[in-house]
Amino acid sequence: MSSSTLTPIDHALRVQRVAEQVGDRALLVTDLADLRWLTGFVTSHGWAVVRSGELFVGTDGRYGDKAVAETHGTGATVIVEQERAALDGQMIRTLDGARVLIDTDVSDHQLRVGLAARGIDVFDASPIRTMRRVKDAAEIERIERAAAIADTALAEVEPMLGSGVTELEVRAELEYRMVLHGADDRSYPTIVAAGPEHGARPHHGAARRVISEGDTIIIDVGALVDGYHSDMTRSWVVGTASPEQREVYELVRSSQAAGLAVVSSGASSKAVDRACRDVFEDAGRLDEYIHGTGHGVGLDIHELPFHNQSSDVTLEAGMVVTVEPGLYRGGFGGFRIEDLVLVTDSVNGTGHRVLTHSPKRELN
Amino acid sequence: MSSSTLTPIDHALRVQRVAEQVGDRALLVTDLADLRWLTGFVTSHGWAVVRSGELFVGTDGRYGDKAVAETHGTGATVIVEQERAALDGQMIRTLDGARVLIDTDVSDHQLRVGLAARGIDVFDASPIRTMRRVKDAAEIERIERAAAIADTALAEVEPMLGSGVTELEVRAELEYRMVLHGADDRSYPTIVAAGPEHGARPHHGAARRVISEGDTIIIDVGALVDGYHSDMTRSWVVGTASPEQREVYELVRSSQAAGLAVVSSGASSKAVDRACRDVFEDAGRLDEYIHGTGHGVGLDIHELPFHNQSSDVTLEAGMVVTVEPGLYRGGFGGFRIEDLVLVTDSVNGTGHRVLTHSPKRELN
Numbered sequence: 001m002s003s004s005t006l007t008p009i010d011h012a013l014r015v016q017r018v019a020e021q022v023g024d025r026a027l028l029v030t031d032l033a034d035l036r037w038l039t040g041f042v043t044s045h046g047w048a049v050v051r052s053g054e055l056f057v058g059t060d061g062r063y064g065d066k067a068v069a070e071t072h073g074t075g076a077t078v079i080v081e082q083e084r085a086a087l088d089g090q091m092i093r094t095l096d097g098a099r100v101l102i103d104t105d106v107s108d109h110q111l112r113v114g115l116a117a118r119g120i121d122v123f124d125a126s127p128i129r130t131m132r133r134v135k136d137a138a139e140i141e142r143i144e145r146a147a148a149i150a151d152t153a154l155a156e157v158e159p160m161l162g163s164g165v166t167e168l169e170v171r172a173e174l175e176y177r178m179v180l181h182g183a184d185d186r187s188y189p190t191i192v193a194a195g196p197e198h199g200a201r202p203h204h205g206a207a208r209r210v211i212s213e214g215d216t217i218i219i220d221v222g223a224l225v226d227g228y229h230s231d232m233t234r235s236w237v238v239g240t241a242s243p244e245q246r247e248v249y250e251l252v253r254s255s256q257a258a259g260l261a262v263v264s265s266g267a268s269s270k271a272v273d274r275a276c277r278d279v280f281e282d283a284g285r286l287d288e289y290i291h292g293t294g295h296g297v298g299l300d301i302h303e304l305p306f307h308n309q310s311s312d313v314t315l316e317a318g319m320v321v322t323v324e325p326g327l328y329r330g331g332f333g334g335f336r337i338e339d340l341v342l343v344t345d346s347v348n349g350t351g352h353r354v355l356t357h358s359p360k361r362e363l364n
Numbered sequence: 365m366s367s368s369t370l371t372p373i374d375h376a377l378r379v380q381r382v383a384e385q386v387g388d389r390a391l392l393v394t395d396l397a398d399l400r401w402l403t404g405f406v407t408s409h410g411w412a413v414v415r416s417g418e419l420f421v422g423t424d425g426r427y428g429d430k431a432v433a434e435t436h437g438t439g440a441t442v443i444v445e446q447e448r449a450a451l452d453g454q455m456i457r458t459l460d461g462a463r464v465l466i467d468t469d470v471s472d473h474q475l476r477v478g479l480a481a482r483g484i485d486v487f488d489a490s491p492i493r494t495m496r497r498v499k500d501a502a503e504i505e506r507i508e509r510a511a512a513i514a515d516t517a518l519a520e521v522e523p524m525l526g527s528g529v530t531e532l533e534v535r536a537e538l539e540y541r542m543v544l545h546g547a548d549d550r551s552y553p554t555i556v557a558a559g560p561e562h563g564a565r566p567h568h569g570a571a572r573r574v575i576s577e578g579d580t581i582i583i584d585v586g587a588l589v590d591g592y593h594s595d596m597t598r599s600w601v602v603g604t605a606s607p608e609q610r611e612v613y614e615l616v617r618s619s620q621a622a623g624l625a626v627v628s629s630g631a632s633s634k635a636v637d638r639a640c641r642d643v644f645e646d647a648g649r650l651d652e653y654i655h656g657t658g659h660g661v662g663l664d665i666h667e668l669p670f671h672n673q674s675s676d677v678t679l680e681a682g683m684v685v686t687v688e689p690g691l692y693r694g695g696f697g698g699f700r701i702e703d704l705v706l707v708t709d710s711v712n713g714t715g716h717r718v719l720t721h722s723p724k725r726e727l728n
Contacts, residue, residue, distance in 0.1 A: 044567060061654035062566050065694050082654070109473040172543035179536035184569075185553060202426050203408060205548075290425040290446070330429050 006145075006226055007138040011040040011074045014131075019053045021127040026051040026098035028091070030108065033299040034128045036227060041070045048076075049094040056094045058087050092118055101125045133296055133304045134318035139228060140342060143297065143320055146183065146223040146230035147340055147355040153177040154221060154234065154358050161217060162238035167192040167206040170219070178223045187222030187229040188301050194218075194238075199333030202291050202326060213239045216333030218326070222301070222340075229301045231322050232356040233338035241363035248285075248327050249335050249363050255279035255325040256337040256360075259293060259307075263323060263341055264351020269311040276325040277309075288329050294322040297340060319343040320355070370509075370590055371502040375404040375438045378495075383417045385491040390415040390462035392455070394472065397663040398492045400591060405434045412440075413458040420458045422451050456482055465489050497660055497668045498682035503592060504706060507661065507684055510547065510587040510594035511704055511719040517541040518585060518598065518722050525581060526602035531556040531570040534583070542587045551586030551593040552665050558582075558602075563697030566655050566690060577603045580697030582690070586665070586704075593665045595686050596720040597702035605727035612649075612691050613699050613727050619643035620701040620724075623657055623671075623687040628715020629707055633675040633685075640689040641673075652693050658686040661704060683707040684719070 018027065018038060029035050029048040036042050038050075039057055046059035046067065055076045059067045064080035071078060079094075081087035092115075100115070103126035115122055135143070157173045171190045178186060193204040194215040202218075211217060215238045222230040235252065237245050259276040273293040280286045293307040297320050305313035305321065315321070321343060326336030337360055341352040382391065382402060393399050393412040400406050402414075403421055410423035410431065419440045423431045428444035435442060443458075445451035456479075464479070467490035479486055499507070521537045535554040542550060556575075557568040563580040575581060579602045586594040599616065601609050623640040637657040644650045657671040661684050669677035669685065679685070685707060690700030701724055705716040 066565055066568075109476055112473055168543055168548065172540050176536050176540040179532055184532065184571075189549060201430055204430075207548075 007141055009040065009136075009138045011038065011071070014038055015050065015055050015074050015076075017131070018127060019050050019055075022050050022101060024052075024099075025101055025123075026095055027101045027126060027128075028095060028122070029103075029126070029128065030111065031103055031128075033303075034103065034126070034132070037132055037299055038128060039071045039074055039076060041067050041076075042227065043067065047091060049091065051094060051098060058090055058094075060084070060087060088114065092120070095120050099123065101127070103129055129304060132298060134316055135298060135320050135342075136318070139298060140318075140320065142225045142228035143230055143340070144342075144355050146187065146225040146228055147232065148357070149178050149181045149183045149223040149225070150174075150187075150221050150230050150232055151356065151358045152181050153223070154219065154232075158236075161211055161236060162213070162215075164210060166208050166210050167194055167198065168208050170211070171206040174219070174221050178221075181223075183223035183225060184227075185224040187224045187231060190222075191218060191220035191233075193220075193334070196331050196333045199335075200328045200330045202328055202334065202336065211238060214242070216245060216335055218334060218336050220336065220338065227299050229297050229299075230356065231297050231301060231324075231338065231340050232358060233324055233326075233336045234358055234360065235326075235335040235337060236361070237363050239364065244332070246363050248332070251279060251283050251285065252325060252327055252335040252337050253360060256323055256339070259323040259325060260339060260341065260352070260354070263315065263321065263343060265315055265317040265343055265345045267315050267351065269305045269307045269313040269315060269321075270309065272315075272321075272323060273307040273309055273311065276323070280325070280327065285327055288327040289325060290328060291326070294324050294338075296321050315343045315351075317343055317345050371505055373404065373500075373502045375402065375435070378402055379414065379419050379438050379440075381495070382491060383414050383419075386414050386465060388416075388463075389465055389487075390459055391465045391490060391492075392459060392486070393467075393490070393492065394475065395467055395492075397667075398467065398490070398496070401496055401663055402492060403435045403438055403440060405431050405440075406591065407431065411455055413455065415458065415462060422454055422458075424448070424451060452478065456484070459484050463487065465491070467493055493668060496662060498680055499662060499684050499706075500682070503662060504682075504684065506589045506592035507594055507704070508706075508719050510551065510589040510592055511596065512721070513542050513545045513547045513587040513589070514538075514551075514585050514594050514596055515720065515722045516545050517587070518583065518596075522600075525575060525600060526577070526579075528574060530572050530574050531558055531562065532572050534575070535570040538583070538585050542585075545587075547587035547589060548591075549588040551588045551595060554586075555582060555584035555597075557584075557698070560695050560697045563699075564692045564694045566692055566698065566700065575602060578606070580609060580699060582698060582700050584700065584702065591663050593661050593663075594720065595661050595665060595688075595702065595704050596722060597688055597690075597700045598722055598724065599690075599699040599701060600725070601727050603728065608696070610727055612696070615643060615647050615649065616689060616691055616699040616701050617724060619689040620687055620703070623689060624703060624705065624716070624718070627679065627685065627687060627705055627707060629679055629681040629709045631679050631715065633669045633671045633677040633679060634673065636679075636685075636687060637671040637673055637675065640687070644689070644691065649691055652691040653689060654692060655690070658688050658702075660685050679707045679715075681707055681709050 104124040324338030328334035468488040688702030692698035
């Protein structure tokens, strides 16, 4: 599965759509995922400006030929400067006299101060973050392939759990196998959190602790394919589950199913969160639910929309989002179950397609 | 090699030293590596305030018990709030009425605007970034262990080069083996860049391209041990090197040796850069050297000091820095050689100790 078998992404079309929204203003793109989404250029240092229908891409000498190669077809003018100050000067020149749109999330204080010092007003109103929420077919293909690779790796590694391996060894196996099965990389540092303490921390990474009889286990794993992420969590108990482990696990499964059932074009992100929360509240365990219910996934592992109590987003067909409730308590451990789903219009009462297919098993 | 065998880091001492420098002002720490360095707390969301000799650590519910456990011994008051706004309010309260020091690199525009709106003046003068440049014995122990793990993994994987493997397979093997040999993770996504195009890009990652006869190869690899990074690069040619490959490789080896020879307590970072550059300039190839000569390494993979033409840093004993010149040209490929070294006082004419021991081989 090489990336050459993937449908190409039409960056020229994106540049055209963005230029239409920008109109007679200028757009400054400094977020690197926004830059990649718009132009196809993958870098650790660069920016783009869209102005009067033209695209300018700036970067330093390390990335010059890469910028030219990757923006091929977009009509970009690539500007390469070895020195940071000279590159900043080129950015200023392309923005001179314009009303400049920038993303609210762009928090670079020095950049904002520098633009203001040159009399350039910025408006927190980039259209890209909103446009990125809805994925096109080529993006969905990449995310779906990434999700399938993580499913395959997890199926291979699952039999190791409880055989004397450490959390870190499980993580190393998963990440190694995802690359062998066609991923470019892991989507994020894989979480393998087992036992009464690590399992109780939703963002525990993985440690040199042997996964032991009676442990709760959380594995949160995803693959990266051509810049696009997948995201999935499954939970287990090593050996025979206790009655409380069984009760909590089934609550998490029910909560996750309740959240999934709400996901549909036209539903609110807040309602997804509410549905998950209601199950925990009815069971008197809402205080053990200590994170949000989900998020968009694409070129960033966490992107718009976010499912939480203050979200005002209405889900649209083409969004790719997680649903991932969990319960955690120190001394007990924790469970989380997470699927990645494509939001669709409602067909026969279902408004989504699940992209992550690893089984959500009954506990022994 | 579990992390329990590492010498503990004395965070209480750091808090005390920082409090002395802060005096009657307050210090706001928002950079997560600074936060870890000061308090021992590892998180994706949190801050610290040092004021009147007291340490306050704020975070959200996902990390509450972790914050308490990891700051044990520092006397920290841990503040946990589920909601972002409430946590921000707690930060403001601890800073109320103080002259607040903050790091210049902290570029969070919203934070600065929020503090200004509450009448809190910030001064770009945190002492932590400067203090972090000089490592203590416990930090050097971690970095040295990380470097040794990368050496071991590279020795095991080197025989694979040229046997029909792809860049990505080499990367996956290296990263897998580093964890098995005691690393908590890779230090950064390993670079495996081979052949006339990828090899010419100093920050190429790794692709599904088979490493082939005649390719130049760059492998840039490091391990992570208890938050501390290592960093090393070696280069090869698959099969028998051409005369030009041999010439360029030897230039890079000479340049790197020349830079290393300068590293000593009291030398300038700029002189290290200059020594590497001179070798390339004398050979008429300076235009093929398209990045800086090195950087500090610690809790961040790139931290102060940076060796470049505009650096004004004088090296001090206890700094841990890279020396990593390289030459790159599209159609040819590239070579880079990088060591990680501890700066020491000069003994018998040598002012450093090399931490990375993989051989810098002659080309075949």
